Amino acid sequence: xxxxxxxxxxxxxxxxxxxxxxxxxxxxxxxxxxxxxxxxxxxxxxxxxxxxxxxxxxxxxxxxxxxxxxxxxxxxxxxxxxxxxxxxxxxxxxxxxxxxxxxxxxxxx
Amino acid sequence: xxxxxxxxxxxxxxxxxxxxxxxxxxxxxxxxxxxxxxxxxxxxxxxxxxxxxxxxxxxxxxxxxxxxxxxxxxxxxxxxxxxxxxxxxxxxxxxxxxxxxxxxxxxxxxxxxxxxx
Numbered sequence: 001x002x003x004x005x006x007x008x009x010x011x012x013x014x015x016x017x018x019x020x021x022x023x024x025x026x027x028x029x030x031x032x033x034x035x036x037x038x039x040x041x042x043x044x045x046x047x048x049x050x051x052x053x054x055x056x057x058x059x060x061x062x063x064x065x066x067x068x069x070x071x072x073x074x075x076x077x078x079x080x081x082x083x084x085x086x087x088x089x090x091x092x093x094x095x096x097x098x099x100x101x102x103x104x105x106x107x108x109x
Numbered sequence: 110x111x112x113x114x115x116x117x118x119x120x121x122x123x124x125x126x127x128x129x130x131x132x133x134x135x136x137x138x139x140x141x142x143x144x145x146x147x148x149x150x151x152x153x154x155x156x157x158x159x160x161x162x163x164x165x166x167x168x169x170x171x172x173x174x175x176x177x178x179x180x181x182x183x184x185x186x187x188x189x190x191x192x193x194x195x196x197x198x199x200x201x202x203x204x205x206x207x208x209x210x211x212x213x214x215x216x217x218x219x220x221x222x223x224x225x226x
Contacts, residue, residue: 092211097168100153100156
C-alpha cells in the first residue's frame, strides 16, 4: 500500500512570497499518476497539476509541479491572496486505487 | 462547462441506509470513469469508490467494502452510491468526481451525510 506524506502540515507565508510544498510516497510511484489539488473552505477540490508537472486548464503559471520517484513538490512562485488554501497530493494506481496525502495548509502570516 | 450535482445526503441513524445520486451534464457521461470521494468534517480527502465508464469494473476502499455499492445509469447520465450499515465514521461530505488518466478533473459541490442517533 502506498502512503503519501505531505510537509509541512501548515505553511505560514505572506502574499508575494514563494511557497514550496512537499509530497513523499512510501515507495516509488509513476510521475504520470501524481496530481495536486487546491481546496478552499466550503468548496470542492480543484485539480491544479497532473502528471506531476502539467498544469490543468486555467491554472496560472505561478503554480508549478516537479519531482519523481518518491519525492514531489508543488511550488507557488508568488502567493496571491486567493492561493491561501489547503493543498493535497494524490496518486493513482495501487491498492487502494487512489491515495491522497493529508494536505498542507497555506495560511497568511 | 462540465456539471456534477450530488443529492441524497442527510441525517441517518447508525445502521441505516442512504442512496446518493450524482447528475452529470455537459459532457459525454458514458465515456468517463467516475468516482466518489468523501471528506469528514475538518479532515482530509478519502477515496471511496470507482466505476469504469461501462460499469464493468468497480473498486472500493477497504473502509466501505461490503457496505457501499457504486453504480451508474449511462442513459440517465447518473452516478449512484448505495450506502448500507452506516457508521458514525461515515459522516462526511461526499463528492462525485470525474476521472481522466488517474486525476479527478471535475468535482461536484458535495452532499453532506451525517450518521448520528
